[in-house]
Amino acid sequence: MTDATQSLLPEPGLLARSLHVLSGNRTGVIGFVLVALIVGSAIFAPWIVPYDPTAIMTGPRMAPPSAEHWLGTDNIGRDIFSRVIAGGRIAMLVAAASLTAALSAGLLLGLISGLGPRWLDNLLLLIFDALRSFPTIVFGLAVVTIIGPSLFTVMLVVAITSVPIYARIVRTQTLALKNAEFILAERAMGVGLPRLLFVHMLPNVLGPLLILASMDVPLVIATEAGLSFLGMGVRPPTPSWGVILNDGYNFIRNSPWPVIGGSIPIILITLGFTFMGEALRDIFDPKLRKAG
Amino acid sequence: MIFYATQRLVLSVVIVMVAVSMLTLMLHVVPGDPAVMILGPRATPELIEQTRVAMGLDQPLLLQIVTFFGNILRGDLGQDVFTGRAVSQIVFEQLPYTLILITVSILWAAVLGIALGCYSALRRNTWLDTLTGVISVGTISIPAFVMALYSVLVFAVWLRWLPAIGAGEGFWDGVTHLILPSFAIGVSWVGYVARVVRASMLEVMGQPHVRMARAYGLPDAWITRSHILKIAVQPAVTLIGTGVAHLFSAAVFVEVIFARPGIGALIVQAVNERNYPIVLGAVLVTTGIIVLATLISDLVIAWLDPRQREEL
Amino acid sequence: MAPSTATHQAGETPANACPLVSIEELSVDFDTPRGTIHALRNISLEVPKGKVLGLVGESGCGKSTLAYSMIGLLAENAKVTGGSIRMGGHDLAHFKPKAWRKLRGTRISMIFQDPMTSLNPVTTIGKQMIDIQYREPVRRAEKRSRAIEFLEQVQLPDAAAKLDVYPHQLSGGMRQRVCIAMALLTRPDLLIADEPTTALDATLEMQIVILLRELQEKFGCSVLFVSHHLGTVSELCDEVAVMYAGEVVERGAVREVFHAPRHPYTQALFDCDPARIRQATRQLPTIPGTLPDLRRPPEGCAFRARCTKAFSRCNAEHPPLYAAEQGQVARCHLNDPAENAA
16 A cells, blocks of 8 residues: 555656665765775875885884874784785775676676577586585685685686676576567667677666676675685785784784784775665666676 | 476586586696696606606596596595595595584574564664664674684683684583684674565565465464565575585684684695695585585475475 | 354344444545655445445545555554544454454455465465464364365365465466455455455456355355446445545445446546447546645545536535435535535
8 A cells, every 4th residue: 555655656766866875875975985985095005105014113013003003013013004005905906807807707708608509508507506606715725726826816716706696697688688579670670689789788787787796896805805814815925904914813912903904994895885886776776686 | 396306416416516627627727737736846757757647647638537526426536645545534524623613603693693684674673673784784794704803802812701722622612612713604694694584574574465364363473484484584595505605715714713623724724735636625525515505495495485396 | 154144144234224334534644755645534434234335446546545444454654543443342443453453354354456465375275274263263174174165165166175285376366266265264244355356357357256246145244345347346236435535425325326426526437437438439538637646635625626517616615425315425516405506
């Protein structure tokens, strides 16, 4: 009955809806602000950091936060704040590179899967399922055994494990569009299918994919930090958040500050991208939840 | 039903085989001799040759994969490069520790999460609903290894309430050693499960058949149990079933941070030693368990919901 | 079953002398983010004992809201702001949840609009039919045989086998028969049917209506039949109330109202009924205009903006229910004896 009475009132438009979503849920605004702050600090890291992030003995060892060292210092006297900001640069680099690679590969494989012959579709689906049955970290460790630990390994692992999600969405969209009436009509007039898909599908599928990708950023960052924490990703002394946490963990009984300092950005960035992704989804595509 | 289960089981086996083949293939696609990688650059040519033969690396690639799967069928996962012990023995020694850890973690998290989700849906906008929402968002955004670090910091270093190193000896010691690790893994699942259950409860509560049950004056608790929860719990079952992979990932960190034995710690150590057969064996077993868990969750849903049985 | 049917009929007094339910000045509001909607305003209505009362009107006129308020299943944001619903010495309008639960599935039961979603999808038909008898102090086997008996009453073939079937394995028509069987199984005094045939196709619709009529006569319960289909109402109902914009605008015996509608809105409904149009046309007629905004119900007659016969008085003065012959009443100034005299 509520639905019936509600439908008697006019529906708001897209702009009104985005304003409503953003004004109604304060978390969306917080999300955008956090993301802007962290991405900004990553881009401008070299100009923000008060100390060289790898310079040792910039102050006393394992010092608590102070005016000189905002997040304290670690076991060899490096400034944690500088290292955290520089670590953000690594995290953003990994996220941007691997998600771009995963999106492109997902788009391509999804199209192939949707348009190609049945056996190829089935084979790709099987490979997607196989990839998804690996735990990300365990798969990452296996890859590290094969090609050794490095920043590139981390990006590769993240890209490979993310591809199936995107590819499946593109495949579903492709299949739906392949048999849509307006596509059949245009094909009857002699327009090629690849061209049609490029015109009709790309704009449709790109939005949802980007929103999903932005919600995946925290996962990517946790994977990078996690592998680096285990010493299987970014190698010391490069200041990745995982490396900072590992240094902190080794001296956790002496000083909590490296662990606290190294974990704050991970928590903030996860909150930021999750809130932002949810707000974007509410604005652009309420149905997206089902697509995943 | 049985046909469906068999079909799914076969598909699962295929998925595991494909997954492991991909890893094996990767090993060979990458430039460089795996034997050299394992033994390091300073190994003598004789030792390298010996290892190659021992690992079957001198055989053609396809034959290697066939032999590998043939051996798996006989329960043979290969040998430890250094000690020569059977990989299957090493893996199955460590597996129980990990299985207990993730089972305990997900059990307490699922029970609490479903209870909180139900309560939140039935008593919307109460303080506990709001608190659950805030805690859900807060805990979901903390990766398991960060949660593990904070558990150590707060409960073991500052408060000194609980042990943080090893798996303990004997039952009660084992239990106390399990509290912090399972807390670290489970806590974000409480939030996930509560959110999913709350959302699906609200959806089901609005469905006409619930209104119909109320129109017959059935008691509220009865309606909640057999008309709402039986349907609303399904997304949570799927979430947990497909989440077993994440549980294993989390277990890797937790086992390293709490210095516990287990399959995660085994893999990390093997990676450090480049003990490739152990890594491959452990990945195979892990993947098998994950695929099995997904299968079980599908079967649980088919058991809960007759509509799903027919769709399959 | 025969004895209890007899007691029903024995207790029956001449129609209208003692109505089963009498609603007086009932008002219901909905609180929405965009304002308070006054969905029902001063509804007065009687459900006669052992008869069928039809409730007709366009979508959004409040007929379903009225039906739900009579079984206490209004949405959470709805509130009864005035009036009463009297039934057997109780005022249902001020019932607490516990009191409602005692009444539902004993004295009142309901059939819903969409049989596809009204049954619990994860429970067998049999268990659902046994569950609703939870108050009966009899053995399970007996509840089961009662369930079979009522499935036979609604002419479901192979009734016993249907108990072990899940709802999705039945067709829409069969599911609605199951819903009717469940509603009658509890032996209610009042059966509310909220557009029970809207989701079904035309041939099934008539079958279900005829079935309802037969069973109502057999069990002697009162039925509130909500519909926007005039044909089914004339087939099934003894009395009819026409609703517009949250008000009853006309009511009376079906024969009288259908033969000589006293309200221009009722007349307009008949003019738009495809079944009553004699001449072939290319376009189906509709009533021009839309329902008024019920956040601010109009001062005068609610229908005047769409009424072809509106005159100055309709703007200023809210028409009361004027009595016509044979107990028929209509909320239109044209029925004011003073107006006719002038």
